[in-house]
Amino acid sequence: MKTFLRQTSIFFAIPFGVLIVLLFSLNYINNKAMADYKTDTGVQSLFMGDSHVQCAINSALLPDAVNLSQSSEALLFSYFKIKYILQNNPAIKRIYLGFGYHNISTYADEFTYGKYAYDVASRYFFILPVEQKKEIIKHNLKQLPKFLGKVLINGATTLIEKEENYSFLGGYKNEYKNLIASKLSIDYRISLQFYENGKQRGFSAVNIMYLNKIILLCKDKNIELVLLKTPLHNYYKSKIPLTFTEKYDSLISLNKLKVIDFGNLVLNDSCYLPNGDHVSPRGALLTTNFFK
Amino acid sequence: MLFNSLSFAIFLPIVFILYWFATKNNFKLQNMLLLIASYFFYACWDYRFLFLLLFSTLLDYFSGIKIFEAENKKKRTFWLWVSICINLGLLGYFKYCNFFITSFADGLTDLGVKFNIHTLQIILPVGISFYTFHGLSYVIDIYKERIKAENNFINYAVFVCFFPLLIAGPIERATNLLPQIVKKREFDYSKAVDGLRQILWGLFKKIVIADNCAIYADAVFDNYNDYSGITLFWGVFLFTFQIYCDFSGYTDIAIGTARLFGINLLRNFAFPYFSRNIAEFWRRWNITLSTWFRDYLYIPLGGSKGGVWMKTRNIFIIFLVSGFWHGANWTFIIWGFINAVYVLPSVLFKTNRDNLNIVAQGRILPNLKELLSMTFTFGLTVFAFIFFRSENIEHAVRYVSKLFSFSGNSTAFSVPVALVLLIAGFIIAEWRGREQQYAIADVGLKWPKIIRWSLYYGLALVIFYFSTSGKQFIYFQF
Numbered sequence: 001m002k003t004f005l006r007q008t009s010i011f012f013a014i015p016f017g018v019l020i021v022l023l024f025s026l027n028y029i030n031n032k033a034m035a036d037y038k039t040d041t042g043v044q045s046l047f048m049g050d051s052h053v054q055c056a057i058n059s060a061l062l063p064d065a066v067n068l069s070q071s072s073e074a075l076l077f078s079y080f081k082i083k084y085i086l087q088n089n090p091a092i093k094r095i096y097l098g099f100g101y102h103n104i105s106t107y108a109d110e111f112t113y114g115k116y117a118y119d120v121a122s123r124y125f126f127i128l129p130v131e132q133k134k135e136i137i138k139h140n141l142k143q144l145p146k147f148l149g150k151v152l153i154n155g156a157t158t159l160i161e162k163e164e165n166y167s168f169l170g171g172y173k174n175e176y177k178n179l180i181a182s183k184l185s186i187d188y189r190i191s192l193q194f195y196e197n198g199k200q201r202g203f204s205a206v207n208i209m210y211l212n213k214i215i216l217l218c219k220d221k222n223i224e225l226v227l228l229k230t231p232l233h234n235y236y237k238s239k240i241p242l243t244f245t246e247k248y249d250s251l252i253s254l255n256k257l258k259v260i261d262f263g264n265l266v267l268n269d270s271c272y273l274p275n276g277d278h279v280s281p282r283g284a285l286l287t288t289n290f291f292k
Numbered sequence: 293m294l295f296n297s298l299s300f301a302i303f304l305p306i307v308f309i310l311y312w313f314a315t316k317n318n319f320k321l322q323n324m325l326l327l328i329a330s331y332f333f334y335a336c337w338d339y340r341f342l343f344l345l346l347f348s349t350l351l352d353y354f355s356g357i358k359i360f361e362a363e364n365k366k367k368r369t370f371w372l373w374v375s376i377c378i379n380l381g382l383l384g385y386f387k388y389c390n391f392f393i394t395s396f397a398d399g400l401t402d403l404g405v406k407f408n409i410h411t412l413q414i415i416l417p418v419g420i421s422f423y424t425f426h427g428l429s430y431v432i433d434i435y436k437e438r439i440k441a442e443n444n445f446i447n448y449a450v451f452v453c454f455f456p457l458l459i460a461g462p463i464e465r466a467t468n469l470l471p472q473i474v475k476k477r478e479f480d481y482s483k484a485v486d487g488l489r490q491i492l493w494g495l496f497k498k499i500v501i502a503d504n505c506a507i508y509a510d511a512v513f514d515n516y517n518d519y520s521g522i523t524l525f526w527g528v529f530l531f532t533f534q535i536y537c538d539f540s541g542y543t544d545i546a547i548g549t550a551r552l553f554g555i556n557l558l559r560n561f562a563f564p565y566f567s568r569n570i571a572e573f574w575r576r577w578n579i580t581l582s583t584w585f586r587d588y589l590y591i592p593l594g595g596s597k598g599g600v601w602m603k604t605r606n607i608f609i610i611f612l613v614s615g616f617w618h619g620a621n622w623t624f625i626i627w628g629f630i631n632a633v634y635v636l637p638s639v640l641f642k643t644n645r646d647n648l649n650i651v652a653q654g655r656i657l658p659n660l661k662e663l664l665s666m667t668f669t670f671g672l673t674v675f676a677f678i679f680f681r682s683e684n685i686e687h688a689v690r691y692v693s694k695l696f697s698f699s700g701n702s703t704a705f706s707v708p709v710a711l712v713l714l715i716a717g718f719i720i721a722e723w724r725g726r727e728q729q730y731a732i733a734d735v736g737l738k739w740p741k742i743i744r745w746s747l748y749y750g751l752a753l754v755i756f757y758f759s760t761s762g763k764q765f766i767y768f769q770f
Binding site for chain 1: 297298479488
């Protein structure tokens with residue numbers, strides 16, 4: 001019996017020890033990589049947000065800007081990224097923050113504490129403060145092995161990948177070709193973002209709180225914050241529940257925020273991806289040109 | 293509390309340590325601990341149904357004693373029927389009530405009679421089909437004088453509620469399990485290590501193969517109209533591996549867990565997809581359920597004795613009931629019917645006892661005849677599983693017609709190469725280990741520890757890497 005307990009304890013202690021060592025090492029390496037991150041010389045504007053901005057702004061065409069948006073990036077993660085970047089990049093004067101109607105839906109919570117968290121939150125895990133780490137682990141307890149696996153894999157990108165491929169960093173990406181908006185996909189998209197089990201979703205308290213934190217951070221650092229509403233297909237716009245558009249407008253007016261609204265830009269179907277709330281490479285070119 | 297959950301990973305070591313240390317090897321204390329742990333385990337699902345479980349346990353405990361102590365056959369028969377009627381009554385109410393109401397209403401509607409249907413809001417108590425069958429086999433065995441009644445309630449309750457088998461089997465027999473419960477158990481190092489190895493293999497089957505196949509099988513079955521015939525074939529092929537790895541993975545974990553406590557449970561799967569005919573398949577698939585129906589239904593009905601009519605009748609009864617046991621849906625009944633049709637010729641031509649040995653025993657590869665017969669049997673099984681998986685008969689029929697239509701919109705659907713490779717690797721592992729109790733039972737036993745442990749760590753890493761979001765075991769719903 002004692003032999004069994006000793007052997008099983010050793011058996012489980014070995015991977016546990018390796019895991020702890022890996023987590024601490026990667027935590028140090030990722031935090032250092034984030035803290036050391038420097039934008040190219042001359043960059044004064046930062047594009048932040050989720051896949052909407054990631055697909056829409058090709059910062060390679062903008063000499064004074066860099067796009068660090070990433071798919072499914074909730075404002076919580078954007079906040080900590082911005083905090084790090086501003087510390088080491090005093091040349092940044094302006095932040096364009098992607099902010100659409102879906103950002104205030106509880107749909108966004110799925111990426112921070114919900115069912116997609118293991119995939120999304122794991123990318124940013126190491127650059128979050130301890131309290132946030134605890135919170136995210138707490139919400140991923142049911143899928144902890146998978147979550148930790150993803151954390152390690154994503155954390156290792158700092159060691160084995162080039163800077164632009166670091167799991168937390170992001171950048172312009174739009175490889176979808178020959179696709180056009182489709183009503184079926186838009187309907188599905190709307191049902192995903194604004195409804196759950198047939199009922200309308202509520203507002204994301206976490207994302208709204210982190211929007212306010214970003215506003216305060218920018219004020220504190222004397223950075224101009226401009227919200228960016230990326231182009232939306234007319235059919236998509238017509239399907240957004242009224243409560244969301246009202247809440248969105250109230251948040252903007254309450255905080256007296258500057259907004260660049262591409263939402264009213266009329267583009268043809270080929271400028272959109274099938275889901276109607278992302279632009280295609282053609283749409284990206286038109287959107288990016290606005291900033292030239 | 294799922295076997296593949298963190299809570300079980302905490303629960304099991306606590307019970308294990310208390311079992312071997314706090315009880316000081318006193319088997320009465322050990323049984324008491326197992327019972328409390330089992331009730332706690334069950335209460336994690338729904339504590340309200342603990343009362344039903346307790347009632348069912350008490351019913352069979354007292355019925356068993358009454359049958360055993362009865363002075364004449366009339367009284368024995370009376371108590372046997374009390375137990376059977378109440379057990380089946382509870383099972384019927386909780387599991388089949390709504391099915392009968394809706395089927396009755398559908399029948400009237402077909403006859404042109406309008407009927408306002410009101411189904412009852414009945415929750416299916418998890419494990420009811422399994423613990424009911426435990427209890428029934430116990431009282432029937434006492435009635436048949438195969439065993440004596442157990443006078444100690446704790447011992448009997450552990451037999452019914454032992455947590456590894458409480459939710460989804462294997463369906464134990466009092467003849468196998470009770471003698472192990474009523475005697476002192478010594479810790480056996482090699483048995484415990486083997487148990488851990490079987491748990492690891494069970495987790496691999498469930499988390500890596502079953503759960504990942506489920507993602508694609510569900511997508512195909514849910515949207516079968518969008519896909520071409522070849523994709524529908526993929527869908528049911530993946531479901532065939534899903535159902536096998538889900539259920540046999542569960543029983544591997546259950547058997548392995550029981551071995552940690554010094555208890556040997558009955559084997560439930562013996563590499564069924566390497567069967568050379570359907571009769572062999574049914575000797576290797578869900579063995580404890582098949583033998584339960586064989587011993588308590590098929591043989592009392594006359595078995596394969598008698599004329600063609602009687603054999604045919606018995607085969608259809610056993611398979612239809614077995615199908616119905618799986619769930620209150622016509623799809624399961626049709627699944628049972630198809631299997632009866634498959635098995636019947638071998639019973640009528642007396643070939644059902646062929647292939648009692650292990651396929652290609654002592655050889656690395658099967659010969660051509662074995663390969664073809666295994667492929668053919670597997671194909672028949674895959675086809676029958678369309679009905680098992682479908683939501684209703686219409687769904688199944690449409691799926692089958694679309695499967696063989698070779699027309700319609702061919703929507704691109706790709707199964708990840710990684711999953712195909714995993715399944716291929718799994719088949720090779722199963723084939724290599726087909727003479728063992730489970731596929732990796734003998735792997736690395738003589739290797740140096742560092743290499744053997746590396747294999748286990750490798751398996752664990754694959755499990756972590758491919759884990760999805762903790763799907764429930766399919767057989768919990770039965």
